[in-house]
Amino acid sequence: DAGVTQSPTHLIKTRGQQVTLRCSPKSGHDTVSWYQQALGQGPQFIFQYYEEEERQRGNFPDRFSGHQFPNYSSELNVNALLLGDSALYLCASSRGGAGFEAFFGQGTRLTVV
Amino acid sequence: ELKVEQNPLFLSMQEGKNYTIYCNYSTTSDRLYWYRQDPGKSLESLFVLLSNGAVKQEGRLMASLDTKARLSTLHITAAVHDLSATYFCAGSYSGAGSYQLTFGKGTKLSVIP
Numbered sequence: 369d370a371g372v373t374q375s376p377t378h379l380i381k382t383r384g385q386q387v388t389l390r391c392s393p394k395s396g397h398d399t400v401s402w403y404q405q406a407l408g409q410g411p412q413f414i415f416q417y418y419e420e421e422e423r424q425r426g427n428f429p430d431r432f433s434g435h436q437f438p439n440y441s442s443e444l445n446v447n448a449l450l451l452g453d454s455a456l457y458l459c460a461s462s463r464g465g466a467g468f469e470a471f472f473g474q475g476t477r478l479t480v481v
Numbered sequence: 482e483l484k485v486e487q488n489p490l491f492l493s494m495q496e497g498k499n500y501t502i503y504c505n506y507s508t509t510s511d512r513l514y515w516y517r518q519d520p521g522k523s524l525e526s527l528f529v530l531l532s533n534g535a536v537k538q539e540g541r542l543m544a545s546l547d548t549k550a551r552l553s554t555l556h557i558t559a560a561v562h563d564l565s566a567t568y569f570c571a572g573s574y575s576g577a578g579s580y581q582l583t584f585g586k587g588t589k590l591s592v593i594p
Contacts, residue, residue, distance in 0.1 A: 401581070410485075410569055410584030411524070424580050458523060460582075469514075470582060472524040 370395070372461050372473035380479045381449050389444045389476045393461030399423075400442040401470060402434060405456040417442050418464070446478075454480045483508050483572050487585035494560050494592055502568055502588045504553040510572030513553045514582065515544050518567045527555075527568075560592045 373392045381387050393400050399418045403411035413426035417436035431447045440461075446453055456477050460470035484507040494500050504513070512531055516524040528537045530546035530553060537544050541564065543556045553570055567589045571582040 399580075403582075408587075410571075410586050411582075413581035413583070416580050426581060469526065469529055471526065472516075474523045477521075 372397075372459055372471050374457075374459050374473040374476050376476060377474065378477045378479075380481060383449055383451060383480055385449050386445065386447045387449060387478060389446075389457050389459075389478070391442045391444070391459030391461075391473060393440050393442070393459075394471050397461035397463050397471070398440050399462045399464060399468075400436060400440065401460045401462070402442070402444045403458040403460065404428070405458060405475075407455070411458055414444070449480045451480050454478060483510055483574055483583045485570060485572050485583050485585040487568075487570055487588050490586060490588060492588055492590045494557075494590070496561055496592055496594050497559050499559065500557050502555040502557075502570075502590075504555070504570035504585055506551050506553075506572045506583075508551075508574070510548075510551070510574050512573045513546050514571045514573070515553070515555055516569045516571065518569065518587070520567075524569065557590075560590075562592045562594065565590055565592045 372394050375390045401416040402414040405411040414428050415425040416423045420436045433445045436442045456475045458475045459473045462468040462470045486505045515527040528544040533548040535546045541558045546553045567587045569587045571584040573582050
């Protein structure tokens with residue numbers, strides 16, 4: 369079992385650019401959540417996708433958007449990048465309903481310069 | 482809105498000593514999680530606590546949950562250097578369609594010889 373995989377592992381973008389991060393969930397999992405972890409902070413919930421729809425969203429601006437594909441993989445898109453978007457982006461997968469344990473991927477380290 | 486507070490945020494302890502990390506949460510949380518994070522790495526699930534009075538142990542780590550006090554503790558027994566990491570607690574509340582994990586700021590543990 370490959371677990372939760374994310375790509376790329378690192379990337380550097382310039383302010384104003386757009387970025388797409390990708391996540392493949394653990395086998396048997398159909399729910400994907402995205403978290404942003406700034407340096408020295410705990411992860412902050414961005415949104416969750418289930419059945420190809422955004423089921424819940426945290427306090428993030430519309431510049432952050434996502435998508436879930438029929439195979440349950442997911443993308444996180446961030447438009448008009450700001451320096452403050454520099455962070456570790458973590459994808460977590462789980463099964464269906466609330467309360468199932470989430471497993472995290474290794475993260476994508478995004479640096480905005 | 483669920484809020485999670487951990488203390489201490491930084492902990493330096495000698496090998497062989499015991500210590501406890503505290504996690505307070507503000508409203509009903511029907512699950513409490515503890516995660517470990519090594520520098521630059523993802524989150525590793527340590528414990529999931531589901532009910533009042535739950536106690537789980539793995540090696541030198543023991544976690545407990547008191548839902549009446551809205552408190553979870555992570556107790557470290559006879560610390561060893563390999564336990565050096567950042568430890569996060571996170572709560573979730575599945576009521577009212579909420580699916581997110583809410584994390585504390587983390588406790589950075591350094592075990593020194």
